[in-house]
Amino acid sequence: MAARTNKTTHADKTKRLIQASQLLNRLFSHANGEVEMTASQVNAAKVVIGKAIPDLKAVEITGEGGGPIDIAYTKIVREIVNADNPDA
Numbered sequence: 750m751a752a753r754t755n756k757t758t759h760a761d762k763t764k765r766l767i768q769a770s771q772l773l774n775r776l777f778s779h780a781n782g783e784v785e786m787t788a789s790q791v792n793a794a795k796v797v798i799g800k801a802i803p804d805l806k807a808v809e810i811t812g813e814g815g816g817p818i819d820i821a822y823t824k825i826v827r828e829i830v831n832a833d834n835p836d837a
Contacts, residue, residue: 769801 772794778784779791786794812818 765801769798772798 775784775786776791776794776798779786810818
């Protein structure tokens with residue numbers, strides 16, 4: 750097979766995400782009983798995944814002075830019009 754003329758290079762972040770994705774797939778397989786992993790392998794995979802894909806954190810959004818947010822609503826109306834007689 751011929752060598753590639755235009756080699757693809759991935760940024761470091763992309764490489765870490767690909768590796769994390771592979772580890773996630775392995776953990777899913779382990780959870781489904783398809784693959785055996787030791788406790789240290791599971792913990793190591795969790796650490797690597799945590800570095801590539803950060804955990805979700807709760808965020809509290811407050812309004813001015815820490816009070817509630819003031820939300821202004823706009824009324825949206827959907828009206829069905831007869832195309833043959835739009836004035837009807």
